[in-house]
Amino acid sequence: MNRKMSDKERKLNIDAAFHVTGRTKYLDDLPEWQGTLFAKVFYAPKAHGEITKLDYTKAAQSDGVFRILSYKDIPGENQIGGIIPDEPLLAETELHFIGQPILLILADSELQAEKAKSLVEIEIKEKEVIVDPKEAFEKGELLHASRTFTLGDTNAAFEDCAHVFSGEVASGGQEHLYLETQGAYAFPQNRGSIVVHSSTQGPTAVQRTCARILGVSMNQVEVDVNRIGGGFGGKEDQASPWAAMVALAAFVTGRPVKYILSRHEDLQMTGKRHPYKSEYKIGFDEDLKIKAYEATFYQNGGAAADLSPAVMERTLFHATNSYSVPNVSVTAHGCKTNLPPNTAFRGFGGPQGMFVIESALHNAARKLGLPFHQLQERNLLIEGMEFSYGQIVAEAKAVDCWDQAKRQYDLSRWEREVETFNAKNKYQKKGLSLMPVCFGISFTNTPMNQARALVHVYSDGSVGVSTGAVEMGQGVNTKMVQVAAHAFGIDSQRIKLENTNTTRVANTSPSAASATADLNGKALQDACNQIKDRFTAFIKRALQLKAEDLVGFKEEQVFINNKKVDWPWEDLVNKAFLARENLSAKGHYATPKIHFDKSKEKGHPFAYHVYGTAITEVTVDCLRGIYHFDAVRLVHDFGSSMNPGVDLGQIEGGLVQGMGWMTLEDLVYNEKGELKSGTLATYKIPDANYAPDVIDVQFLETDGHDLAILKSKAVGEPPLMYGIGAYFALTNAVLAFNPNANLTYEAPMTTEKLLMALYS
Amino acid sequence: MIDFILNNQRIKTAAPPGTAVLDFVRKQRQLTGMKLVCKEGECGACTMLVGEWLNDRMIYKSMTSCIMPLVNAHGKHLLTIEGLSAGDLTPIQQAMIDTTGTQCGFCTPGFVVSMTGALLNSRHTNTENFLEAIDGNICRCTGYKSIERAIGKIVDDLREKQLDNDLLALINANYLPAYLADIPTRLKAIASEFPKANTDAKAIRLGGGTDLYVQRPNEMYEADINPVFSRPDMREIKIENGVCTFGAALTMGDLYHSPTFQKALPNSDYLFRLLSSTQIRNMATIGGNLVNASPIGDFTILLLGLNAAIELRKERDSRWIDLKDFYLDYKKMDLQEGEYLMNIRFQLPENPGHFYFDKISQRKYLDIAGVNSAMTLRLEEDKTIAEMHLSAGGVGPIPQYLTKTIESMLGQQLTETLLDKALQVLQSEISPISDARGSADYKRMALRQLVIAHFLKVDENIYPVEKLIGA
C-alpha cells in the first residue's frame, strides 16, 4: 500500500490498514513455488497401543503421491521434546494418543495426499487408555517429578483455625482456536541448509527442533516468521513438529514442502490448555482471615511432557491468587494420559490454580453465610506479605484495584439493583461476582528472561528493526516501533519492523509469558542507545562540544543542552555515515534481580506483578438454563500504558477468552481418548452475541514499573483470569433461583450443568 | 462453463462445478484475502458477498465461500475483500483501524465484508443490522467490543451523511467501489441461464451445500451434481386460502426477509436469528434442511410444529405427504431415488391460534440445538385445546412429531394437572442418547423445560416451574 499512515494510526496498530484490506500475508498466503510438495500426516487412530502392522504400499502408489516418510527417514534424532525428551516426531511402534503422527505423506496436491491417507493399512494391539489425571496418578503414570511449594506450617495452622473447609474442583481443557491453523513451508538451500517459514511463537524452538531432526547444527536452519494469525500459547512449542516435518521432507526430497493443517487435523493432533482436577483444604481464623491453604493439583498433561512442567510450576506460583495466606502447602502432579500433549495457553497454568482457591472461598462463604466478595475482600494481598515461593509482595495493588472497582462502579448500588431484579422476576435471575487477579511477569525459568535486537539505521535516515518478538495480534510490532521512535526521537514512519528471523536475531525466547514487549523492547532500547551513544560522540567531535554538554534527540532534531541545533535527523545520519560511523547495533537485555532456586522452591522469580479486579453481571434464564452476560466492569493495573488502544484490546480479548473457558468451551474426550468436540460445530467459542453487553475497563493510576518497557506493564495474560468471575456470577444466579442448589465447582459451566444445577 | 464476475473481472471456468469457491479464488485466482479457517461455515473468515440480479435489482448476500460450490456462483457477482479494497480505505475499514478492531487480523477481512454486506442488504443501516450481519463471524483476539465500537462509528457516519442503502450514494461516499454501478449491465450480458443439470438419478441434488460440504467436502469436488440452489421454479412463495406454499430452494434468509412469510408467521424474526448465521441463512435451503433429516434440524422442527406437508417430484410425477410421515428412521426418509423436494406448505396458525418455537444450545447463536421444539396451539374460550401440534428435536433418531403427547392433551382443558400428565407422556415418547450435545438426562430435562416454556407463553401462570426444583 502506498498510502501513508498518520502517526496516530501507527500508534493504534501499524498492521491494521493491511489487515482490513486483506493484504497482510500469512503463511498460507505466500506464493507457492513451483514443484512444491504438499504434506499430510497419517496419525494414530487409537489412543494407546502398539503397531503390529503398517502397510502403505497402496497409499504410496496412489495418484499424485510422491513419497511417504516414516521415522526411518529421519537422519537425526527422532525427538521433539523441549523440556524432557519423551516425544518422537513420528511414532515408531508405541502409540500414545489419537492424532499422534506416524507417517508423512507427500503429494502434488493436498487432496491427493488426503486421499492417500485412507489407503494406509494399520493394525494396532490396543492397550488400556487413561484420560483422567487422577486415575493416571493412582496408577503411577507421571510425566515428571511432582513439586510442592510450602510456606509456614499448614498442619500447625489448621489446628488453630476456627473454620476449615475442604473440597474438590475441576476445570476443563481449552482449545486455542487461533484462527490461523498450524503450518510450515520449507525450502531446501544450497549446501544442505534449509529455510523454514513457520507459523510459530518460538522461532528458536522451531530451529532447534528442525536441527535435531535433521541431525545438523542450528546454523543450518533459518526460520522466518512474518506474523501469525493468533497463537495464545498454542504455537509456543507445538509449532515445531510441523516445521520439522516439512524440513525433513524438503531435506530428503530436495523440493519445497508445505503443510498447513486443516482445522480438523489441528483440533485432533495438537495439545490444549491442561484440564485439572484438584483437592483443597482451607482454614480461617475467627476474623475470617485465611490462616492455611493446602491444595493438590492433578494436571492432565497428555501423552508427553511438552511444556507441562513449566505450566505446572505456574499453577503453584499462582495457587493463592491475590490473597494473603501465611501458611501454604501446594503440591502438583504432572499426570500422563492418552490425550495429545497439553501445552501453553494464555495464563499458563495460573488460571487453573486460581480457580481452585476461588472455588474454595466461594464454598466457604456459602457455608459461613456471608457474601463471597466479603470473604475475598478480607483476604486481599497486602504489601510485605510473602508468596509461598519466597518473593516478598512489593508495590501491591490488589486492594487499590478492588477498592477503585467498588467505588467507581458503585458496587452497593449495583448489588441492590440485582436484588430488586431478582425479587421481581421469577424465572430470570441475575448473579454478580468479583474476581481479583495477581499475576507474575517473567518466564519462571529464569534463563529465558533475555532478548536480543538488531537495529540498522540506513543512510537515508530510515530504520530497520529486528527483534525476537513474533507479532500474533498482541501489537508487539507496534510497540517495538514506538520504542525505537521514542529512543531516536523520530517519526515512527521511518521505522520498519522486519520479519522475525533466526538469522537476524538468534537465540530468542518464545513470544510468551506476557514478557515479549518487555524483553524485546528493552533489548531494542539497548541497541538504539548504542547507536545514539555513537551519534552523541560524533556530534561532540564534529561540533567540538565539551564533555559535559548534553546531547539529545527528539522531534527529528538534535538538541544540545536542550536547545535545538539545525541538524535534522536525515542530515545527522548522513553525516555520521560519511564519517564512517557504525550505524548498526545489536542489543541485549537480561531481566535483572530475578532468580529462583528449584531445589528450595524459593526465590524472586518475577520482575513484577500485575493486578486487577473485575465485576461480572449475568442474567440467567432459569426456565431454559441459558444465560447472557450483561456487563464486566474492571479496574486494571496497566502501569503507565504506552499504547492504550492495543492494551485495551488485550484486556477485552483476554477476558472474553477466559469467560469462554469457564462457560462455553467444552472440550470433550470420551474414555477411549476420542475427541468428541473436534469441529467448530461442536466446540463453541465466544461470538459477538456471547460477549458481555458492556465491558468497562478503567486504568488504575500508577507510575508504572521500571522493569516494564516504558513503564507500561505486561498485559497479555492477566486479563484471561478475569473470566473466572463468569463462573461465579453464574453460580450466584443459580443460588438466587435455588438457594439449596448442589454446586460442584466443575468448569466449564455448560448449559447442561447450569440447568442441572438450577433444578438440583 | 461456469460464468460469473469476480470483483471486477469476468471469469469463465471449466473447473469442476463442485469446487469450493474459496479454493478456486485462493488457489486459482491467487486472491488470498479470504481466509481458510474451518471449512465448516462456522467462522466467517472466508466471507464474500454474492450479488444476484433478481426482481429488477441487485441483491447482495454474504456467504461463506469455504462451503459454497462454484456452480452456485454461476451468473452472479462475487465480491471479495480485494474487490472492496481497490482504492482508498472505505469508512468501514477506517473505523476498524480507528477502534483497533483488528489484532492478529485473520478474521478481519471477513468482518469487513460482512459489514459491507449489511450496507448493501438491510433495509435500515442501524447498529442492530450491523451486529446481525456479523453473527457468523468469529474472532478469537478482540473480544468483539472494539469491532462493535467500529460499527458505532460507521452508523454515526452513515447517519451524518444521511446514507441508506442507495448504491450510487454509497459509491460516492467511498463505501463501495465505483465499478459496482456497472455490474447489473455486465451480469445481464452473461448468459445467466441456469447451469445444465446433471439429470442422472444418482447425481447429488445440491442446495446451498451447507450440509454436503461440511459432511463430505472432498467427495463433492468431483461429484456429479444436480444443482437446485437458484432454480427459479423452486423459489416461489404465496399464501392462498390460509395456506402458505413455498419452494424448497428458498433459503432461510429468503424466508426471513420475505414479506409473504412474515405474514404467514408474524413475529418470526427472533426465530430466524436463532438459526445459524447470516451467511449460512443466505445459503441453507429449506429443502436441504428437510432432506438432511437431521434429528435436530431447526426448520424441520419448526415445520413439524406447523404440521406442514411437502411435495415430492420425480420427473413429471408429484405427490404430497405430511412432513411427519416423511421421516422413517435415522436419516431414512420416504424418498425414492431420483425424487426430490419441490414445495412445502402449511396452514397459517389461526387466530387465536399460537405458534411457538424454542431452542436450547450451548451458545445461544450460531449453534446447532441441543434440543428444540415447536408448537401450534388453538384454545377455545374455555381453554379447551382445539388443535395442537408439537414437535421436538434432539430427543430421538428422527425429528419427532409428538403424537402421544398431543393426543393426551387434545380436547381437554389446559390446566397444570393436564400439563403434568402430558409431561409424563412426553418422557415416555422420546428416546434421547448421550452425545457431544449433552447427556440423555439433560435432553429429557431440557425438552420438558421447552414444552413448559411454550405453555407459559400461552398463560404465564399455567405452571409453577419452581416446583420442579429437586424433583
Ligand SMILES: Cc1cc2nc3c(=O)[nH]c(=O)nc-3n(C[C@H](O)[C@H](O)[C@H](O)COP(=O)(O)OP(=O)(O)OC[C@H]3O[C@@H](n4cnc5c(N)ncnc54)[C@H](O)[C@@H]3O)c2cc1C
Ligand atoms: C455453520 C452452520 C450452521 C448451521 N446451523 C444450523 C442451524 O442453526 N439450524 C439448522 O437446522 N441447521 C443448521 N445447519 C445445517 C444445514 O446445513 C442447514 O440446515 C441447511 O438447511 C441445509 O441446506 P442446504 O441447501 O445447504 O443443503 P445441501 O447441503 O445442499 O443438501 C443437504 C441434503 O439435502 C439434499 N437436498 C437438498 N435440496 C434438496 C431437494 N430440493 N430435494 C431433495 N434433496 C435435496 C442434498 O442432496 C443433501 O443430501 C448449519 C450448517 C452450517 C454449515
Ligand code: FES
Ligand atoms: S473458513 Fe470458516 S466459515 Fe469458511
Ligand code: FES
Ligand atoms: S483479530 Fe485475531 S481472530 Fe480476530
